[in-house]
């Protein structure tokens with residue numbers, strides 16, 4: 423069964439996603455929509471789609487579209503997800519899923535009430551190297567897990583995209599990139615029992631840097647950092663009583679390499695995985711296709727409760743520093 427995709431918003435990430443749609447078997451890009459018709463037409467020339475709409479409304483109303491990928495800024499995810507669900511369309515919504523937990527809860531409640539598929543596009547969750555790390559941990563290769571260290575930092579180049587520091591678009595390091603270390607730690611250790619956070623606030627009022635410590639009653643810990651001020655290694659370590667697994671630079675992307683440091687061996691072992699062409703979004707796309715073919719309304723791999731738990735944690739981090747967006 424072919425899954426017919428629509429793309430809502432023709433920005434930067436939408437282009438990478440559209441390129442990877444071509445790599446996901448049985449997925450077809452049927453329609454793209456932009457607030458600007460010409461932009462949608464140009465997009466559909468680069469990534470062939472039967473329909474190019476000058477409004478999101480036309481996309482959600484179109485009968486030939488099964489599922490819509492929402493690629494607008496975070497602050498619009500709530501509105502756009504409700505728009506799609508209210509027109510009966512399945513949704514894959516970019517991260518951060520929403521601005522806060524009340525928004526995320528409303529999106530989830532509507533999807534569940536209407537029995538329509540909804541998933542947060544946390545693509546790292548579906549990448550082969552991340553799945554391999556989970557397998558290594560569950561096989562006991564690092565023993566009892568003691569903690570996670572992860573960072574994500576880059577200095578945006580001129581012209582700096584407006585979205586990154588604009589509070590009206592949900593800007594700030596935490597929601598844009600800090601979400602990856604937070605997801606990574608939380609997906610391995612679970613929701614923290616206690617969070618300590620500190621932020622540097624940019625002139626626009628959103629966080630430029632964010633440091634976080636997660637504490638767990640069982641003694642596990644995570645030390646996480648995000649920055650829009652400096653280029654960092656953007657790597658991650660998971661360490662345990664028998665060894666350590668390290669994900670090299672851009673730990674959240676397919677380009678990362680897994681390095682294994684067993685305690686009893688003096689040398690590093692590199693775990694080699696075959697890497698597919700593409701940006702890596704094809705893995706989450708294939709997963710959504712499979713869920714839709716099976717008639718599922720929710721992903722069993724990245725559940726809506728996982729998305730809500732992630733949002734709760736992001737809320738708690740922001741609350742410590744009093745960082746509020748207009749909708750809070």
Ligand SMILES: NC(=O)c1ccc[n+]([C@@H]2O[C@H](COP(=O)([O-])OP(=O)(O)OC[C@H]3O[C@@H](n4cnc5c(N)ncnc54)[C@H](OP(=O)(O)O)[C@@H]3O)[C@@H](O)[C@H]2O)c1
Pocket residue numbers: 431432433434435436455456457458461493494495496498516517518543545583585591597598
């Ligand atoms: N998974 C990943 O690896 C990844 C990477 C980058 C970004 N993202 C996420 O994807 C989302 C979009 O990021 P992006 O980098 O693609 O941003 P972008 O280049 O600024 O594109 C966002 C698009 O959203 C649409 N839009 C709708 N309402 C808007 C508004 N009020 N202001 C500005 N744009 C609006 C615009 O498309 P039209 O004009 O065509 O309607 C715009 O081009 C963000 O939530 C971000 O966190 C994910």
